Amino acid sequence: MDEKFKKPYDPAGTEARIYAAWETSGYFNPDNLPGDRTEPFSVVLPPPNVTGVLHLGHAYEDSLQDAVVRFERMRGKKTLWIPGTDSAAIATQSRVEKNLQKEEGKSRHDIGRDELVRRVREFAKASESTILSQVRRMGASLDWSRYAYTLDERRERAVATAFKRMYDAGLIYRGSRIVNWDPKGQTTISDDEIVYEERQDTLYYLKYGPFTIATARPETKFGDKWVVVHPDDERYAAFKDGQQIELEWIEGPITATVIKDAVIDREFGTGAMTITPAHDATDFEIAERHGLPKEQVIDEYGKLLPIAGEFAGMKIADARPKIVEKLRAKGLVAKEEPYTHNVATAERTGAIIEPQVKLQWFVDVNHPFTLEHSEIAGVASGAEITLKQLMRAAVEHGAVAMPQEGFRSAYFHWIDNLRDWCISRQIWFGHRIPVWYRGEEIAVGEAPSGEHWEQDPDVLDTWFSSALWTFSTLGWPEETADLETYHPTSFMSPAYEILPLWVARMILMAGFHLGQAPFKTVMIHGLVRDSKGRKFSKSLGNGIDPLEMIDKYGADALRMGLLVGSAIGHDIRFDEQKVKGYKHFANKLWNIARFVLENTNKESWSDKQRLQSEDFPYKNEMDRVAREVSEHLEGYRTYMAAEQLYHYVWHEFADKIIEESKGILNGPDETAKTDRRWLLAYLLSTCLKLLHPFMPFVTEEIYQSLPTKDSDYLMVAPWPVVE
């Protein structure tokens, strides 16, 4: 027996060495796997932010996916797990900008676009190694030879190609539309990047000629020349659609027009409102329907424009009380009441969103196109379809299996409410929009030859490139062997937070560009929270560094602590005591190995002896566990599999079988001894294999000390096959 077993298991002294050995073996790359493997199994890692550090959410995600990947690899599949990082454009740029301001007192405009982009790239490159080495410490069996970055050259090509093809199909268009403008970040953001916050404000009832209108935003009202009521509202039956009224308004007398539109909620306020098409989505739609102009009142910095008369140049917050004062003085305020409502804020910057009309690029989700080639169940090749319908069909007919009912409904609910996706962002770091202008001319896809072409200054929403991830990582748009073999990918396990942001858009992109699902099964997981159920956040100071947990208890223990007893899809409360418990379990396994190795000989491991009859129940029981664990893993019930193994190893194998073996091994019956030794060897080797997906390090370390092995590494040892 190896001397190392005389001391307790030491994860810190083991894990780095084992991981390095795995990397050297080349087995993370499916091209090097032993045996004749035909059936592929592929997963892409949800790419962490390139400048980020590993948090417990990643740790959980890595544990979950690695368990599945290792299981499939041992089962003999051609298994590929692709690592990558995401540029997280807005987050990364704003971090560099913050540093620039702090260290040099400069803004991005001081150093210019090229210099800023250069610095952001540099910063991203410098921090890349941190997150990658941290993912390694979790034991993740990723094929590093296929590492991808959302902003590298190949992905750049994929993005430009995707953009062009969608543009040519009429699915990407440029238009003046009302968008979510973040005055602090100075960029548009998508609907999914908005967080609603409850605020206490005042609802002002203003006299508007014969009407009284309610508003929370008097500062937008300067240009309001239309008053809208519901067509069936009897209170306003006397007014006709299109009727003109002279009235006194903020800056003097104006001519207002009555409009009737069914979008009005008769119950709200007085049932009459004036509209500000340039700064409100609903108002914009009304204006579109009735062909009204949309005059800008507030600029990109949240300041009032000249239309606001003496208030021009003021910030909204400063202007509002002064405007109300003036309205009061003119006797135009009928009533004021406290008002609780939700205010849209930007997820990143926290700024209040100012809807603005802007010329932006959009993905049209309702434009019909012909899907020439389709492998998606329920969608025929050559079908006329919209992106929205395609996204729905892929899940509805099972091309993407979404076994969790609740998330399926959430997905459909999201699809049904989906509007066109604004994909342009007014920042500098990211995939620049592949469009060039020269006067009225436009070139899409590649830079055109000839002079005086100007590239669009905006960059693409980071989720545009992320949405291509399952196939851009496999070499698309080239028709690579990888793409042929590994797409659609087998499995995806993202957090529910990014179901719409990412999952749905991957389905959109893979559907349009390949006529395939991006993945066959998606298992959505929950969030890791602190012991009180709160989200981890900097402001709460409740962060837990997974690396610290690994240092203290080992990666195996952390993995088990995150996986056991946490049903996929539900939030997890992180419990350090639980992790500690699994450190003990790793040590228990270590001591089981010590006992078995001390009490067996080489023959016990190589000879396939016939078992004594009373030993058969033990073998059968082990085989039953192996079968159930396999079934659980096949159904992605990792939490069940891990728990069952824990229970079996500790309370059956150790507590009962080993205890009983002591008597037999010290007894007189030589045949019984031989059979028992064989049993112990059989049980240990089977348990190591079954536990390997969950606790790869300790199991591999023990496996390396076995007298005979089925393969050079446990990582590629054949999974116990049981009828």
Next chain:
RNA sequence: GCGCUCUUAGCUCAGUUGGUUAGAGCGUUCGCUUCACACGCGAAAGGUCGCAGGUUCGAAUCCUGCAGAGCGCACCA
């Protein structure tokens, strides 16, 4: 307003398609330096599975209603 999830032992949670005395970890109590392991061993206490109905031979599990907790989406003039 629409929708989703949860409510099981002191705490944190499992319990896949309904089937024998409802499980785990931690914690608690008692006893053990027993020759694999004190990162351990042995034993014990602890639950009318949120409440009320229903379906069924049988319900923690399915259906309906109610209560509480959390979350998402929409509206928000």
